[in-house]
Amino acid sequence: MLSEGAAPARAAAGSEVEAAELSAEQRYVDRVYRRLDALRLTAAESEKAGYGIAKVGNHGAYVERDAMVYHAARRRLALDAEYEGLVFGRLDMGPGARPPDGGPASAPVEPAVPGGEVRYIGRLGLRDERYEPLVVDWRAPAAAPFYRATAADAMDVVRRRTIRSQGERVVGVEDDLLDPDAAPEDLPVIGEGALLASLGRATGHGMRDIVATIQKEQDDAIRSPAAGVTIVRGGPGTGKTAVALHRAAYLLYNDRNRFESGGVLVVGPSEVFVDYVARVLPSLGEEAVTLRALGKLVPGISADRYDPPALAAAKGSVRMARLLARAARDEAPDAPDRFRIIYKGELLTLDRKALADLRRTVLQNGARRNAVRAKAAGWVLDALWKQTDGLIPKAIRPPREETAQDIAERPEFRAFMAKWWPVLRPVDVLGWLRDPQRLRRYAEGIYSNNQIDVLTKAFRRFDPENLTVADVALVDELDELLGRPKVKAAPRKDPFHVMDGVHEVSTHADRMAAARRVATERPADYREYAHIVVDESQDVTPMQWRMIGRRGEFASWTVVGDPAQAAWGDAAEATRAMTEAVGTRRKEFALTTNYRNAAEIFEVAAAVIRRAEPGIALPRAVRKAGVDPRHVVTADPRTATVEAVERILGEVDGTVGVIASTARRDEVAGWLPAEERLQVVSGLEAKGMEYDGVIVVEPGAIAAEGRSGVATLYVALSRATQRLTTVGKDLSWLP
Ligand SMILES: Nc1ncnc2c1ncn2[C@@H]1O[C@H](COP(=O)(O)OP(=O)(O)OP(=O)(O)O)[C@@H](O)[C@H]1O
Structure with a gap:
C-alpha cells in the first residue's frame, strides 16, 4: 500500500x-x-x-x-x-x-x-x-x-x-x-x-499492530487457508512476526469454532520477545491465544538462560534424543543390585543379572518406565514364584497368585520396588548425567569425543532448579520417554451440573456458555492445539521441534523465520526435525520489504551477512533516516558505550537497545544506569526485537561467538529503526 x-x-x-x-x-x-x-x-x-x-x-x-x-x-x-x-x-x-x-x-x-x-x-x-x-x-x-x-x-x-x-x-x-x-x-x-x-513513528516497549497498513504480500500470507503448514520467509524487518500474529487473529475470526475450541499456540524465542509482542493480539480483539517462550513450554519450568554455543549445539541436536532414550532405560543410580526374601522358610533371590534382564523385558517395545511400574512388579513376583518350584514341595507350593499377593504385601518388597523402579521425574534422569561415566556410556557412538567432553563439563554442574532454555526440550523428551504413572481417571466434571441432586439445564444459552468454558479451560500441559504458530523458526533446534510437535499432533501450522538469521548450525538436521513435527503439506510465502530499518542501517547489516553468504537475497529497506550509522573504535568500550547510550537516548523518542555477546551481556548491563527506555540484551535475546536506537558492543566478539556468530551479528545490526552505533576494538568485522 x-x-x-x-x-x-x-x-x-x-x-x-x-x-x-x-x-x-x-x-x-x-x-x-x-x-x-x-x-x-x-x-x-x-x-x-x-x-x-x-x-x-x-x-x-x-x-x-x-x-x-x-x-x-x-x-x-x-x-x-x-x-x-x-x-x-x-x-x-x-x-x-x-x-x-x-x-x-x-x-x-x-x-x-x-x-x-x-x-x-x-x-x-x-x-x-x-x-x-x-x-x-x-x-x-x-x-x-x-x-x-x-x-x-x-x-x-x-x-x-x-x-x-x-x-x-x-x-x-x-x-x-x-x-x-x-x-x-x-x-x-x-x-x-x-x-x-x-x-516514522517511535518504537514503544511493545510491538504495534500493523492492522491499518498491512501490505498485499503480507495479506496473502495472513489470509492463506489453514491446512498443513504455511511457511513465511523474509529478511529482517519484513513483518514476519507481525504477519504471524495477525494470521492467528485472522484464523480465529475465520473459523472460530475450530480454532477457539482447539486453541491457538504462538511460540516465540524468548521471554523478552513474548513481552514485546504480547499486546498485539489483544489489540486485534483476540485474547484466546496462548503465547509462550521456548523456555516456558513445559508447565512448571521457566528457563531464560542460554548455554554457550557448543553446548547448545550438543543439547539441541536430535542425537540427544537417542542419548536420553538410553538413559531412560538404564538402572537408577541407587537401585539395589539384588533382592532377597524369605518365603515359606525358603530364601528367594534375584541377582544383578536377573534384575537387569527383567528390566529389559519390561521395557521392551518402547514401554514407558513410569507407566509400567505395576507390570515390573508383576515380572519380579513371577520370577520369585518360579524359584519356589523345587524349593517348596509341590504339595504345599501355593499357586502363583497367592505367592504374588503374599510377597507384594511385604514391606521389604515394597521398599525394594520403591528403589528399584521408582517413579522418575525427567529432571531426576537428567541429573544422572552428572556422573561422567554414565554420560559417556549413553553418549558413546552418538556424540564425538569432543562433544562428550563439552556435555560432561556442563552436566557436572547440572542444577535442576536452574535449567537453560535448551534443557526444557530435554525435560520434555524425557517426560515422553518415561511416561506417567497410571492413575485412576478422575470422573469428568459435568459442565451442566447445577448442584448435587439437581441436574438440569434451563436454556440453550446455559449450555453454550458451559461448553465454551470447558473448551477454554485447558490443562497446563494441553497438547491438542488446533493451530501452532512458530516464530523465529530458524533458531528452533531439532530437540525443540520435537517438543513443539508433541503439542500439535493434529494441528495446522504457521512457521515464520529467516534462515540467514539462524543460530542453529545444522540446517538439514533442523529441517528434518521440523518436517517430522509439522508434516510435508506446505505452502510458502516470501516477504521482500524491510519496514524496520532505515536504509542506511540495513546497509551495514547487509554487508556483514553478504560477506558470509555472497548469494543471499536480501529485502529492500523502504525508508531513509538521513543519518549514517556511527562506528566507534576504542580501547575503552565501557566509556564509549555509556556515551553512545546517552547520545542516542537524546536523539530518539522511543526505546534503545544495547546488544552484547552472550558472554558479556551482564557485564555490559552493569555499565549502564537503569532507564525505562533502555534494554540490554545478548545477540540471542535480540532475536525478533526492535528498538529506535541500537548500540552494538564489540561486534567482533558477537561474530566470533560460535559457528553462527555472524548470523547473530546480522540480527544485532538489523534491530534499529533510526540510529545505530557500534563500539569495538577495531572494524575488522565490518566488510
Ligand atoms: N505493513 C506494515 N505497516 C507498518 N509497519 C510494518 C508493516 N510490516 C511490518 N511493519 C513494521 O516493521 C517492523 C518489523 O516487523 P517484524 O518485527 O514483524 O519483522 P520480522 O520480519 O519479524 O523481523 P525480524 O526477522 O528481523 O525479527 C515492525 O515494527 C512492524 O510493525
Whole structure:
C-alpha cells in the first residue's frame, strides 16, 4: 500500500479541505463509539439474564457479531487507552462494487463516489440499530480490498483512506487514490500514504499492530487457508512476526469454532520477545491465544538462560534424543543390585543379572518406565514364584497368585520396588548425567569425543532448579520417554451440573456458555492445539521441534523465520526435525520489504551477512533516516558505550537497545544506569526485537561467538529503526 500513482489533487496538510475531511471522519467515529456504548449496556443487561455470549452460533451471523461486540465493548476502555483507533480504514468503492460473501458492507453514509459505496474498516465488526454495517471487521472478506487493492488491480476501490486516531479523536487521514479515472474531480485526497507515515513513528516497549497498513504480500500470507503448514520467509524487518500474529487473529475470526475450541499456540524465542509482542493480539480483539517462550513450554519450568554455543549445539541436536532414550532405560543410580526374601522358610533371590534382564523385558517395545511400574512388579513376583518350584514341595507350593499377593504385601518388597523402579521425574534422569561415566556410556557412538567432553563439563554442574532454555526440550523428551504413572481417571466434571441432586439445564444459552468454558479451560500441559504458530523458526533446534510437535499432533501450522538469521548450525538436521513435527503439506510465502530499518542501517547489516553468504537475497529497506550509522573504535568500550547510550537516548523518542555477546551481556548491563527506555540484551535475546536506537558492543566478539556468530551479528545490526552505533576494538568485522 505504498502510495500508488500520483494523485491528481492532493490537499495540502493543514488545508481547509483536510480539516473538513477530518471533522467528517470524526463525526462518523463518534457515531461508532455511541453505538458501542449502547451495545455495552444491552450486553451487560442480557448477561444478567443469563444469555450474553451464549447466543453465539445460535441465531446466525448478526447475533454472532453482536456477541463479539459485547466482548469488545468490555475491552473498550483498554482499547481506548492503549491502542490506536477502533476504526482505522475507509474504502470508497466505485459503482461496480458488489457486496462480498458476508452480505452488504456499505456504511450508512453518502458515498463519495457517485453510485458507489463506503466501507469502514475496524478492529471488529459493528452494526447500527437497523443492522446496517457501521464497521467491517478487518478480517472479513469485505475488508480484503483494503489490503489487497493496488493501482494495477483496484478491486473497485477508488480511494483507500487510513484513519489515524488517538483514543476516540481522529488525528489524521492518509489517502491512496487507486483509480483516478473513476474519481470525481472534487474527491479530496489527503496525505502522503499511510505506510510511510506509520513507519516514522517511535518504537514503544511493545510491538504495534500493523492492522491499518498491512501490505498485499503480507495479506496473502495472513489470509492463506489453514491446512498443513504455511511457511513465511523474509529478511529482517519484513513483518514476519507481525504477519504471524495477525494470521492467528485472522484464523480465529475465520473459523472460530475450530480454532477457539482447539486453541491457538504462538511460540516465540524468548521471554523478552513474548513481552514485546504480547499486546498485539489483544489489540486485534483476540485474547484466546496462548503465547509462550521456548523456555516456558513445559508447565512448571521457566528457563531464560542460554548455554554457550557448543553446548547448545550438543543439547539441541536430535542425537540427544537417542542419548536420553538410553538413559531412560538404564538402572537408577541407587537401585539395589539384588533382592532377597524369605518365603515359606525358603530364601528367594534375584541377582544383578536377573534384575537387569527383567528390566529389559519390561521395557521392551518402547514401554514407558513410569507407566509400567505395576507390570515390573508383576515380572519380579513371577520370577520369585518360579524359584519356589523345587524349593517348596509341590504339595504345599501355593499357586502363583497367592505367592504374588503374599510377597507384594511385604514391606521389604515394597521398599525394594520403591528403589528399584521408582517413579522418575525427567529432571531426576537428567541429573544422572552428572556422573561422567554414565554420560559417556549413553553418549558413546552418538556424540564425538569432543562433544562428550563439552556435555560432561556442563552436566557436572547440572542444577535442576536452574535449567537453560535448551534443557526444557530435554525435560520434555524425557517426560515422553518415561511416561506417567497410571492413575485412576478422575470422573469428568459435568459442565451442566447445577448442584448435587439437581441436574438440569434451563436454556440453550446455559449450555453454550458451559461448553465454551470447558473448551477454554485447558490443562497446563494441553497438547491438542488446533493451530501452532512458530516464530523465529530458524533458531528452533531439532530437540525443540520435537517438543513443539508433541503439542500439535493434529494441528495446522504457521512457521515464520529467516534462515540467514539462524543460530542453529545444522540446517538439514533442523529441517528434518521440523518436517517430522509439522508434516510435508506446505505452502510458502516470501516477504521482500524491510519496514524496520532505515536504509542506511540495513546497509551495514547487509554487508556483514553478504560477506558470509555472497548469494543471499536480501529485502529492500523502504525508508531513509538521513543519518549514517556511527562506528566507534576504542580501547575503552565501557566509556564509549555509556556515551553512545546517552547520545542516542537524546536523539530518539522511543526505546534503545544495547546488544552484547552472550558472554558479556551482564557485564555490559552493569555499565549502564537503569532507564525505562533502555534494554540490554545478548545477540540471542535480540532475536525478533526492535528498538529506535541500537548500540552494538564489540561486534567482533558477537561474530566470533560460535559457528553462527555472524548470523547473530546480522540480527544485532538489523534491530534499529533510526540510529545505530557500534563500539569495538577495531572494524575488522565490518566488510
Ligand atoms: N505493513 C506494515 N505497516 C507498518 N509497519 C510494518 C508493516 N510490516 C511490518 N511493519 C513494521 O516493521 C517492523 C518489523 O516487523 P517484524 O518485527 O514483524 O519483522 P520480522 O520480519 O519479524 O523481523 P525480524 O526477522 O528481523 O525479527 C515492525 O515494527 C512492524 O510493525
